[in-house]
Amino acid sequence: MKPLIAYRRLSKERKAKPGAALRPVLGLEAQQFAIDHFCSVEGYEVVGEFSEIETGKGFDALERRPELAKALAAAKKLKCPVIVHKLDRLSRDVAFIAGLMTQRVPFIVAELGPNVDPFMLHIYAAVAEKERRMIGDRTKLALAAAKAGGTKLGSPTSPALLKARADDFAETMRAHVAPVINLSLTRIAGYLNGQNIATPTGGEWQSETVRRLLNRLKGIPA
Numbered sequence: 001m002k003p004l005i006a007y008r009r010l011s012k013e014r015k016a017k018p019g020a021a022l023r024p025v026l027g028l029e030a031q032q033f034a035i036d037h038f039c040s041v042e043g044y045e046v047v048g049e050f051s052e053i054e055t056g057k058g059f060d061a062l063e064r065r066p067e068l069a070k071a072l073a074a075a076k077k078l079k080c081p082v083i084v085h086k087l088d089r090l091s092r093d094v095a096f097i098a099g100l101m102t103q104r105v106p107f108i109v110a111e112l113g114p115n116v117d118p119f120m121l122h123i124y125a126a127v128a129e130k131e132r133r134m135i136g137d138r139t140k141l142a143l144a145a146a147k148a149g150g151t152k153l154g155s156p157t158s159p160a161l162l163k164a165r166a167d168d169f170a171e172t173m174r175a176h177v178a179p180v181i182n183l184s185l186t187r188i189a190g191y192l193n194g195q196n197i198a199t200p201t202g203g204e205w206q207s208e209t210v211r212r213l214l215n216r217l218k219g220i221p222a
Helices: 023-042 066-078 094-102 118-148 159-180 184-193 207-217
Strands: 001-008 044-053 082-084 107-109
Touching: 001 066, 023 044, 023 082, 023 118, 044 066, 066 118, 094 118, 107 118, 159 184, 159 207, 184 207
Parallel strands: 001 044, 001 082, 082 107
Antiparallel strands: none
16 A cells, blocks of 8 residues: 555635534545545555644745644655645645645645646646636626616625625536536535535535526526
8 A cells, every 4th residue: 555644624714604613523524535535446545644724825824834734744754645635725826836846745636636747736726726816807897897887885785796706606616516517406415515515604505505506607597
């Protein structure tokens, strides 16, 4: 069996969501389940585990993530890779990913498979970062159009702002639901809950909330 160091992370933002008292534990367990499944299929063995609840934002985030630093040190000592469930468990910041590559520790992303080289990890991170910027731009354009049409945007519950936020959230969910899009609404809800992906309000997914999400992704009015 080939050795691996496992690293799991939840963001502070996710921990702070309403009704999420048990979510950090469930989220870390879901990540570990995915890592364990990868190892059983690909012939790896986890010889060290590190986890933390910390932000992944910023190119200097490593200074605020001591458990990731420990995982890197352990991997260097054992001359083995660090594995994460998804690339965003390392970071969504391209500069941060690039900085990690200078540590000379290989990374495996369970979701992407065992043969993704560092160059492709940079590409995936760049695409994710670009997508977030495009979502932000779309939100600004939608709000500007609503304001030009006479809609008052000062209230956090204004229809235009709520719609823009809902549309942005739906876009962030597109990649998550793509692998299970042909399943029933109930099974999609179970999958998202199992992946510790919360609804916009921080709650659990139900068939109805999944239906509204899919309709919004298809451009069908909620």
